[in-house]
Amino acid sequence: MSQLAGAPAGEAQATGCPLCQADGGLLVARLPNCRVIRALEPGFPAFYRVVLQAHVAEWTDLDEPAQWAVMRTVNTVERCLRELLSPTKINLAALGNVVPHLHWHVIARFDWDSHFPAPVWSQALRDAAPHHLATLDARLAEVDSLIARRLQPDPAP
Ligand SMILES: [Zn+2]
Numbered sequence: 001m002s003q004l005a006g007a008p009a010g011e012a013q014a015t016g017c018p019l020c021q022a023d024g025g026l027l028v029a030r031l032p033n034c035r036v037i038r039a040l041e042p043g044f045p046a047f048y049r050v051v052l053q054a055h056v057a058e059w060t061d062l063d064e065p066a067q068w069a070v071m072r073t074v075n076t077v078e079r080c081l082r083e084l085l086s087p088t089k090i091n092l093a094a095l096g097n098v099v100p101h102l103h104w105h106v107i108a109r110f111d112w113d114s115h116f117p118a119p120v121w122s123q124a125l126r127d128a129a130p131h132h133l134a135t136l137d138a139r140l141a142e143v144d145s146l147i148a149r150r151l152q153p154d155p156a157p
Helices: 064-085 130-137 140-150
Strands: 026-030 034-038 047-052 089-093 103-109
Touching (some): 034 140, 047 064
Antiparallel strands (some): 026 034, 047 103, 089 103
């Protein structure tokens, strides 16, 4: 599957796959192999996804260079979230049970969020305080911008 590493966006698409047909959220950065989107999940403002451009279901469908190229982007998103938001924890996950098009969830978690310390996909444990959500929301444009800058192939000096 090494041809996927340099495959242009739009190759290997699957009919009916929502991540082949649309970005899947607010587009933050588009790279040759993957894109970063902000997921716009209610209750979890700092919820990002790194989505492969090609329709690939499983992580090991990619060869190691292609995996590393994707993981560099995951690393960048995680670092930006940590630098700007100081979350209690970062959650990384690749499930794909609902949409089997490879995507990494990169989620900044906080001890005040509605589900912490449980996964975001579990039952809520509490209501998140609106002022916490609003404070986080106000930082997201800056987070998006930092991610986009860091992922540029040739950042301006
Ligand atoms: Zn797809």
